Amino acid sequence: MARHGSLAEQLGGFRIFATAPDHEPDPLQTTWTTTAANDNNPEDVEELKHDRKRLVTPSVQEIMKNVATGELERNQSGQITKIGRLKFSDGTQTEKAFRFTIDGKLEEYSARMTTGAMLGCRDKVDTALGGEINPQEITDSNNYFAAMLDTKKPRYVTGRRHKGPRVKLTHDEAKAELAAAYANTDMAKVTFTRYPDGLPCGSQRVADSFLGMQKTTCAGGGSVMxxxxxxxxxxxxxxxxxxxxxxxxxxxxxxxxxxxxSLKQLGQARGYSGQYAIEAGRRLLVAANDNFEQALELARSAKSST
Known part of the structure; x- marks a missing residue:
């Protein structure tokens, strides 16, 4: 045993002793297995790839849409710096990028964009590709929640990109504006409209707002391998x-x-007190741990020899 190792590293046998179950293994416990059941031939899977969705921004459709506008901007040197909403480099702009250093570490740096390069482009790998979502299933699920909760049928509302200039008012200005609105309003002619009960419209799937009603996979039940x-x-x-x-x-x-x-409690159980109890507890625990490891090694040796 290494004298300079930490106490936790020295007590591997005690961890086995303390975590050993006090009963026979239950054959009905979980569907997970700790035994690998993979018989794939490495030569068969060598060329296989994991397909993932790749996001390229701006898209080809967005590029052609801006080109069709015919709006061009040039700098003093005659270089095209903008087509519609697309911006291009004149050789002086930089963007954040990554590179490997001499020692193999990855670092971020400002990369100079070559002349004519499109700025603000993004090319990244997103989620893994899978089955396509059936819009009819989403509609049926949303209608189910509307019928169950007796609400208006939901509709997905996306956020507006351009909301116009924001008007900034102080607290006193807002109070004065509200008071003026009350003064100019005949409350006898005001009608109040109560909107019907509705569902959240910030997501295409209403079920996303009711996590407690979703069924998820779990490892409960089943037979152990x-x-x-x-x-x-x-x-x-x-x-x-x-x-x-x-x-x-x-x-x-x-x-x-x-x-x-604690070690002190272990030492006190053997009649020691104070600082001596801690040292005695450590010494007793290490000795018992070594004895268990030796006995465990003998048990394993006897098994392999039979």
Missing amino acids: WQDIVSQREDRREWLEAKDGMAEHHFKTLTDAAKAG
Whole structure:
């Protein structure tokens, strides 16, 4: 055992002792398995790729839309710097980019854009490609919530990009404007309209706003793979054989350590007090840990020899 290692690194046997189950493995526990069930031939999957959605901004449609406007802007040198809403470099602009240093680390730097390069472009890999979303399923789901909650049928409302200039008013100016509106209004002629109950319109799927009603995958129920059952039973058999091969006082030390809250409590249980209790608890725990590791190694050796 390394003398200079931390106490946690030295107590590997105690971790096995404390986490060992006190019962036979339950065959009905989970559908997850710790045994790999992958028989793919490396030569068969070598050329396979994982398709992912790639986002390129601006899109080809957006580029052609701006080109069709015919709006061009040139600088003093006659270089085209803008087509519609698309901006181009004149050789002096920079954009954030990444590169590898000599020691192989990735760093961010300001890359100079070549003359004529389109500015503000983005090319990144997004989510993995999968099945297409069926719009009819979304509509049926939204109508289900509307019928269940007795509300108006939902509709998806996107945010407006251009909301116009923002008018800034102080608190006193807002109060004065509201008072003027009340003074110019005949409340006897005011009618109040109550809008029907509705659903959130910020998402295409209303179900996204009701997370508690969504069904998700879980690992509960099912049968454990037979490989897991065999492995757990073998681990428990080794643990029982190692326990039988331990000295009685070492076994009692590990049992008390699993319940103790500190090394001091472990030492006090053996009659020590003060600082001596901490040192004694550490010494007793390390000795019992070594004894259990030796017994566990003997149990594994006996298994391999049979």
